[in-house]
Amino acid sequence: MQRHGTPMRYEFVDNIEHFAPHAFTGDQGTGLFRAHSHGTDEITLILEGEGYYSSNDQNVQVRAGDLLLIPPDILHGFVCLKAWEGISIHYNSQSIPSYCQHLLQQAYRQHPNQMLISRLNGTHFERVKAAMQQVEEECVSERMNENAYSQDLIRNALEAILLTYLANAPAPSEQANESEDSDELMIQDVLKEIHMTYFTSLKIADLAARRFHSESIFRKKFTKRVGVSPKQYIITVRLNEAKRLLRLTDKPVEFIASEVGFTSSSRFFALFIKHVGKTPLEWRNEK
Known part of the structure; x- marks a missing residue:
């Protein structure tokens, strides 16, 4: 070809x-x-x-x-x-x-x-x-x-x-049992909501309530299937989007922090350093 x-x-x-x-x-x-x-x-x-x-x-x-x-x-x-x-x-x-x-x-x-x-x-x-x-x-x-x-x-x-x-897309060839399938659909719905609204004030209790689950049961089901807690997953999505904006734009760091859903710049800086090992500006300048 x-x-x-x-x-x-x-x-x-x-x-x-x-x-x-x-x-x-x-x-x-x-x-x-x-x-x-x-x-x-x-x-x-x-x-x-x-x-x-x-x-x-x-x-x-x-x-x-x-x-x-x-x-x-x-x-x-x-x-x-x-x-x-x-x-x-x-x-x-x-x-x-x-x-x-x-x-x-x-x-x-x-x-x-x-x-x-x-x-x-x-x-x-x-x-x-x-x-x-x-x-x-x-x-x-x-x-x-x-x-x-x-x-x-x-x-x-x-x-x-x-x-x-x-x-x-063709349907999956194998289906899980009804209970597992229901939980999987619920988790996929949550992941979709997180990826679409990560920049808003997401609360785990609200995510759970909208699926008619207690917060504790919701956390357990989410962590079992995704591998991390819902809070950690939201933080990861926000930081990944922040890194993308740091790389692609010249927007101020504080503006990016707010744009991806952090209400506190200091919180954003602390989490960025914890997960990336550098400050946002250091990471941007290396790219």
Whole structure:
């Protein structure tokens, strides 16, 4: 498959590649599966044609309208059967905005360490195509460093891509028992709320009450499934978003602290030093 890439100027986007129209003849054989891996996540949309994507334990036929999510470091290959075109975005999932991280975790949770595919048509296909073009246009635009809205446009476009993937994703092949399934849905709903509203005055008691749980039972269920307490999870989300803003913007540290949900600058500084090992300004200047 022939590709040409576009150099990026945006923090979490590594590069964007376009498939060149090309078809292989049958006598060229299976050597066309060119195995490779990369340290970035990948989103690929097939615009025309058809072929196969493969990994160690998957061999998936793809065609126009298919949207693929490929986690980092997975050895995978591809072969074109009918002249195809497409677009791939390679990006660092650790640096994307908070709600986008939640959506990506939702997708990966269903089938961890596998290539994922949603089959799109109609308005869903057009929405994702337009969103991927929006990401590319903003990333290469001369406005990027001058227009703060470019970052919001890229965030909104990435959200649209991931939401459309989830809306069309196949259902998990295995279901947990009713009790476990109910708790899992509850925790996923909480995680969604946290990632969407981390910058507000979130209270654990309120999160629990909205799910008709006592605070103690809610904490136990959350910690068991997520691995950390709800309070610690909220702090981590806020600090990760603060690091993203420190890297991408020139906003004052105190403003960022308030923007991500800390009501006290001193509290923000103390937690940042505890978790990162440096002050926010030291961390920003090193980047």
